Amino acid sequence: MGQLRDLYPHQQEALDQLRQSIMAGKSRPLLQAPTGAGKTVLAAHIVTGIRRRMKRVCFVVPSLGLIDQTFDRFVENGIDPADMGVIQGDHHWRRPQAPIQIATAQTLARRDLPEVDFVVVDEAHIRFDVVSDWMAAKPEVKFIGLSATPWSKGLGKFYDDLIKPVSLSWLIDNGYLSKFRVFAPSKPDLDGVRTVKGDYHEGDLDERVNQPKLVADIVETWLARGERRPTLCFAVNRRHAKALHDQFSACGVASEYVDANTPRDERDAIGKRLAAGDVQVVVNIGTLTTGIDWDVRCLILARPTKSESLFVQIIGRALRTAAGKDDAIILDHSDTHMRLGMVTDIDFDLDMGRKDKPSARKAKEKSALLPKCCPSCAALMPVLSKSCVACGYEMPILTGIVEVDGDLVEMGRDGRAAGRVIDMLAKMPRRSVYAQLNQMRWQSGKQRGWVAHKYRAIFGTWPSNSFHDHEIEDPSPEVRAWVRSENIRWAKSRQARNGAEVIDAV
Structure with missing residues (x-):
């Protein structure tokens, strides 16, 4: 074997946790290595560790394009080409007796499976029947999964330990x-x-x-x-x-x-x-x-x-x-x-x-x-940010209001009431009203359901599935007035029920 590349601390931690899992009796561990965590280097160390125990291993990749790439990366990471063989079509490096076999899942499905002690499954979130069947037929063979995103439906039925040594954020x-x-x-x-x-x-x-x-x-x-x-x-x-x-x-x-x-x-x-x-x-x-x-x-x-x-x-x-x-x-x-x-x-x-x-x-x-x-x-x-890190835009903050008698109504330019605010809102574009309510929700820290219920109170139906949380507009005077009146109405009804003077309007 050649000289392996040194591991970063988080890579060594991943390898240590994998070893601990196998020593604890797990035969189907799955190592989650986020994109950029150095999965190829880890794979080379895993394969080398198996060979040092004089065991045979098959490294399974999900596509033809990864065969030569894996072979080259293993060589770069210190694995001797003489120890490797390839199971894929009429590949020139076909060497069935080599202790390390690199194979595509598609080729394995059409051939006799190699006699090995370990199988390392790259991109294990991509499910192949040949791998699942192999697991069922050979319980004595240890399978190690590698993936940045091991979240496929039902994957937990095939792997018995998910190892997450490091996060993408870290x-x-x-x-x-x-x-x-x-x-x-x-x-x-x-x-x-x-x-x-x-x-x-x-x-x-x-x-x-x-x-x-x-x-x-x-x-x-x-x-x-x-x-x-x-x-x-x-x-x-x-x-x-x-x-x-x-x-x-x-x-x-x-x-x-x-x-x-x-x-x-x-x-x-x-x-x-x-x-x-x-x-x-x-x-x-x-x-x-x-x-x-x-x-x-x-x-x-x-x-x-x-x-x-x-x-x-x-x-x-x-x-x-x-x-x-x-x-x-x-x-x-x-x-x-x-x-x-x-x-x-x-x-x-x-x-x-x-x-x-x-x-x-x-x-x-x-x-x-x-x-x-x-x-x-x-x-x-982030949803709780008050300013944009890209352009510095400051998100406006809504201030509280003082309770007044009666419902708030929108006033026309002549100073007269312009009619019930909710009737005016019902005539406005629905997506626009949704976006304005969304803006008020972000600024006041309300839950997601608050927007849907306010929208339904105005239009008599739930928001369309095509509306999304990121759609925001500065609230118009009509929307502000109606939300204030609803908050006041709620506060008054609560006061009447509890006998307490509680005003919690936004």
Whole structure:
């Protein structure tokens, strides 16, 4: 065996916790290593540790493109090529007797499984029947899962210990990953888009996002906000990617396109051109979510997703550190941050696939505080922030009011009452009223349900599913007046019930 690279303290901690898990009797541990935590280096140490015990190991990867890349990375990390063989097609490094086998799950499904003592499953959140069946057929074989996002439904039925030695936030705070800024300048209308296998239907998405105006807006936003940084753009499908590529080219931006059919050598050449500055934007369709270490300093998310795993994998492409890189810029045209939250706040335990009880995921989703959008520059910021870190915009704060007799009514310019405020609100655009109520909710610290109930009181129905928490507008005098009157009414009714003078109006 060659000389392994030294581990960082958090990597050594991960390896120690994995060893402790196996020594404690766990035979199916799953190591969660966030994007940029050095999973390849950890994998090399794991494989080397197995070989030092004179055991055979199979390292399973989810795609053809990762075969040679894994082989090369293992060599770079000190593993002797003579100890390795490849199980994939007619690969030139096919050596069945080698103690370390690197295989794709797809090839294993069509061949006899190798006789090994350990199986290390890379990107273990991607489920393959051949791996699950292998686990069931060979209980004496130890399986070690590796993943940045081990949150697939039912994964807990196959792995018996989730090891989480370090978080994405910790890696950023301690300089192992890059800080990032998120802008949400526009969003597609996803109302009515079907869901297939937990994510948006690709054809429906294409119809919604592949619109000339939306495509043009993505390019215009990059020109205004992207600072001409090396950029990855994630599109829905080939048609959408082509439209984006053509729009960037029409605006004089050097761009390239990558998909699953792009040969590895061509993909590597594109990465080198991006690093050299000959290419500024690389548009892809989900193929650059894993297995690349390019110096990406801006990322365009033009593909909406419901998958937390895919979302975190995508954003992770921009979080690797590099010389001269102060932060990464994320341009989210998919509304994903506003629906799923910031990637640093997303984390779950192993999903056991139960249907009879609410999962921990659902409970966490309900309690999570989603970010809010700065009305000045469209940067996203924590919900409790009073100012925008990107542009310095100060969020206005609503002040309290004094109780007066009677309901508050909006006065016309002539000083006369202009009619019941609620009747006026019912004639206003519903999305606008929702956004104004949302602004008041953020400023007063109300719960999410407050907006929905106030909206229903005005319009007699619940808000549309297409309305989102980040939609905010400065409240109009009519909205302010009505909320004040409702608060006063509530305070008076409470006083009458309790016999106490309680005024809690906002």
